[in-house]
Amino acid sequence: AQSVAQPEDQVNVAEGNPLTVKCTYSVSGNPYLFWYVQYPNRGLQFLLKYITGDNLVKGSYGFEAEFNKSQTSFHLKKPSALVSDSALYFCAVRDISGGSYIPTFGRGTSLIVHP
Amino acid sequence: KAGVTQTPRYLIKTRGQQVTLSCSPISGHRSVSWYQQTPGQGLQFLFEYFSETQRNKGNFPGRFSGRQFSNSRSEMNVSTLELGDSALYLCASSLDPGGLNTEAFFGQGTRLTVV
Numbered sequence: 001a002q003s004v005a006q007p008e009d010q011v012n013v014a015e016g017n018p019l020t021v022k023c024t025y026s027v028s029g030n031p032y033l034f035w036y037v038q039y040p041n042r043g044l045q046f047l048l049k050y051i052t053g054d055n056l057v058k059g060s061y062g063f064e065a066e067f068n069k070s071q072t073s074f075h076l077k078k079p080s081a082l083v084s085d086s087a088l089y090f091c092a093v094r095d096i097s098g099g100s101y102i103p104t105f106g107r108g109t110s111l112i113v114h115p
Numbered sequence: 116k117a118g119v120t121q122t123p124r125y126l127i128k129t130r131g132q133q134v135t136l137s138c139s140p141i142s143g144h145r146s147v148s149w150y151q152q153t154p155g156q157g158l159q160f161l162f163e164y165f166s167e168t169q170r171n172k173g174n175f176p177g178r179f180s181g182r183q184f185s186n187s188r189s190e191m192n193v194s195t196l197e198l199g200d201s202a203l204y205l206c207a208s209s210l211d212p213g214g215l216n217t218e219a220f221f222g223q224g225t226r227l228t229v230v
Contacts, residue, residue, distance in 0.1 A: 032215060042224075043205050043207075043221035043224050044221040101171060101213050105158035
């Protein structure tokens, strides 16, 4: 069975500082990994994904994530946080080897960027 | 171009009733996926349709069902509602199945409250 862990319920960072939102995963085969953001009372927005290739993935709004196979991690990063980045962030994994591609989501991490 | 439209936005139902939620995908998108979001269980995958065929189904009881029409619009139905079905129901559309190779776009969701 596949699983995703987001070990921090909340991350606090000052505006202008770098931010990291952590995600680790467990799959039996090869993972497709995703990050989404959810603003209050809204649906999810896709940020970025890793399928294959370069381990550093660049996405929307200046976010990037690094796929680390040995540590089974896919942490979301941004060099300089903005107050407008404050939102709920979800990591998701799909195991592509089984053929079903059903996604599993992490519990979500609330990012709070202080002015 | 218009985004993913979910109707209704808010719904209050009584235990034992049934409910139908609707999702209109972005024009040209043939894949629609449904998700349930609750504070307790987080984000969970319900099912995915592509060209009117259900491709994947999450671990939900048979009370949860869905379908997709020839115009790609999708409906999900929950019968014999329980209090625990209270949730934000999200749908997402994409060009390819599950948005694995393209981007998935989410609607704003339908907030279902069961009393």
